[in-house]
Amino acid sequence: MSDSSPDGVRDRLGGSSRRIGPVLAVLAGVAFWGWLLTRWFNDWVLARVGVGPGAGENYLSPAPFEAAAETFEGTVATVGPVRLPMNWLATLFDGVALAIDIAPILADGAWNTIVLTGVSIVLGLFIAVPIAVLRVYGGPFRWIALAYTELIRGTPLLAQLFVLYYGLPLAVWINDLEMVGRGFVPEYAFWIAIIGFTINGSAYQTEYIRGALESVDEGQLTAARAIGMTRLEGIRHVVLPQTLRYGIPAWTNELVYLIKYSSLAGFITVPELYYRASRVASSTFEYTPIFTLLALVYLGLVLTATDAMGRLERRVAIPGLGQVGGRQQGTSKETRTDADETA
Amino acid sequence: MSERNPDDAGGRIESKRERESVAGTADAERETEPLLRIEDLWKSYGNEEVLRGVSLEVDRGDVEVLVGPSGSGKSTLLRCLNRLTEVDSGHVYLGETEVTGPDTDPNAIRQQIGMVFQDINLFTHLTARQNITLGLRKVRGQSKAEARRRADSELDRVGLLAQAGSYPAQLSGGQKQRVGIARALAMDPEVMLFDEPTSALDPELSNEVLEVMSQLVAEGMTMVVVTHEMRFARGGATGITFLDEGKVIEHGPPDQIFDDPERERTARFFQSIRHE
Known part of the structure; x- marks a missing residue:
């Protein structure tokens, strides 16, 4: 890709057909988020004031697609001497009808998945940063951070969720809170899932941030202390701003994992994307098309997340820190300035 | 200070007086006490003794150049002066304050002892300007505007006001080091420590850094400089201290140390670097 401004997902999809790729990616993004946003707006706002089809109701009727599927069922098209079976068209129309049917459910589940992931990753970051600092600069207290990350990373996420949900009195406490489960405040299982993902995610993020902390040159902290900053001030104002920039690619990785791991919340009855889809599948037995549609929604969320993080990385990029534009040396695209610098 | 003979001391004070009359900072009261007093410093890393009883005095306005083969303890000595490295035993005094005292706040001391x-x-x-404002704002608690004004005047002093908005990666090595000097100067230090400030630069870029340092010498800044730049040592130093294996081998004014060293070890060292 000789383009000097690589553009995340769009670039990767671009490939050889660079003109069509980005356009298609933008169209797909607009369609995906247009669907989600209008769906949420319809379910939460319009349905309350009695406008539109109502909460959770289809925009379109699946009936015409079902009828179309029926007409193609078992038919064979004859083009001259060639006879083409048309069953695949029937399957396609069936799929579209099914998609129309379960789209409201998927949109609702997607909202829960987004909130679960978003809240957990941010809370997890706030826990991970101090623990990673403790791990790298903590001296004799390093083992505390080490024990935390090893314990959390060494046990299955599902087991952690079950312990939080069934094993501790946590569920009772949260359930006793007045506001839980009323209006827009979700049920207690949702809160337990957030706690579980926050703790679990923080352990993995700690490792990523530790790696980024260690990649900051030691002289940076020395220089900060030489002008009279305390160690903590130096870490806060000099080391961490660099660390977090170095850490964005790895952190994106954790975000992508968490979007998909959040499906485990379904096992403690949180109505997120996977849980909603699997409930429909087990009542209709349409496993293959439903899980294919489910996978597409996850794909949409993940590609959006990586694209957004790519934008963030470029936005906070600073000359000489990190490798936002990819490495230049040793490639045929080596620029004059780089050659000068290394000379 | 046992290595110094009385004649040298006389010559040394004379040369300093000359400079002070230029800078106009002569102060009779301060004259009596050395600004920086180093007494019998010992430091070892594991089994390796890096400093073995180093003592040295630096008067206000002095430019003390530390020379010696690598591993002689010059850099460690510098880092002990602002407590980036803690000494095993011995004392460092800055004026009345004992730097190495257990109750002394190293963060407060480090503002008075700048380091390059x-x-x-x-x-x-951070940009060149932000490199300077960070300390002013977070350590000194200055306002944004105040810190910015000070940063710009320091950048101007080292001739880099035009590069205020550039990031380090966009500056040449010499420019970076000049910003490094400006960053230290902005904290109003009483003493500046230079730890081989030009060793990472090629000769052409070293010059612009040495010019800035010479300008500081002319302004009467008290400096302790570890360097291999013998031109700077000859032109700017008031005293040369030759260290080897963690000990002060010889101390005296530049002319004497360079041209007529008392110790055979010192003579050999200058012989070897002249051949390079």
Whole structure:
């Protein structure tokens, strides 16, 4: 890709057909988020004031697609001497009808998945940063951070969720809170899932941030202390701003994992994307098309997340820190300035 | 100070008087006490003794150049002066204050003792100006506007006001080191420590850094400089201290140390670097 401004997902999809790729990616993004946003707006706002089809109701009727599927069922098209079976068209129309049917459910589940992931990753970051600092600069207290990350990373996420949900009195406490489960405040299982993902995610993020902390040159902290900053001030104002920039690619990785791991919340009855889809599948037995549609929604969320993080990385990029534009040396695209610098 | 003979001391004070009359900072009261007093410093890393009883005095306005083979303890000595490295035993005094005292806040002391590094260590994520304002704002608690004004005047002093908005990666090595000097100067230090400030630079770029340092000498700044730049040592120093194996081998004014050293070890060292 000789383009000097690589553009995340769009670039990767671009490939050889660079003109069509980005356009298609933008169209797909607009369609995906247009669907989600209008769906949420319809379910939460319009349905309350009695406008539109109502909460959770289809925009379109699946009936015409079902009828179309029926007409193609078992038919064979004859083009001259060639006879083409048309069953695949029937399957396609069936799929579209099914998609129309379960789209409201998927949109609702997607909202829960987004909130679960978003809240957990941010809370997890706030826990991970101090623990990673403790791990790298903590001296004799390093083992505390080490024990935390090893314990959390060494046990299955599902087991952690079950312990939080069934094993501790946590569920009772949260359930006793007045506001839980009323209006827009979700049920207690949702809160337990957030706690579980926050703790679990923080352990993995700690490792990523530790790696980024260690990649900051030691002289940076020395220089900060030489002008009279305390160690903590130096870490806060000099080391961490660099660390977090170095850490964005790895952190994106954790975000992508968490979007998909959040499906485990379904096992403690949180109505997120996977849980909603699997409930429909087990009542209709349409496993293959439903899980294919489910996978597409996850794909949409993940590609959006990586694209957004790519934008963030470029936005906070600073000359000489990190490798936002990819490495230049040793490639045929080596620029004059780089050659000068290394000379 | 046992290595110094009385004649040298006389010559040394004379040369300093000359400079002070230029800078106009002569102060009779301060004259009596050395600004920086180093007494019998010992430091070892594991089994390796790096400093073995180093003593040295630096008067206000003095430019003391530390020379010696690598591993002689010059850099460690510098780092002990602002407590980036803690000494095993011995004392460092800055004026009345004991730097090495158990109750002395090293963060407060480090503002009074500026340091410039061999590997420069500009804050990579900050512009030249922000490199200077960070300390003023977070350590000194200055307002944004105040810090910015001070940073700009320091950048002007080292001739880099035009590069205020550039990130370290966009500056040449010499420019970076000049920003490094400006960053240290902005904290109003009483003493500046230079740890091989030009060793990472090629000769052409070294010159612009040496010019800035010479300008500081002319302004009467008290400096302790570890360097291999013998031109600077000859032109700017009031005293040369030759260290080897963690000990002060010889101390005296530049002319004497360079041309007529008392110790055979010192003579051999200058012989060897002249051949380079």
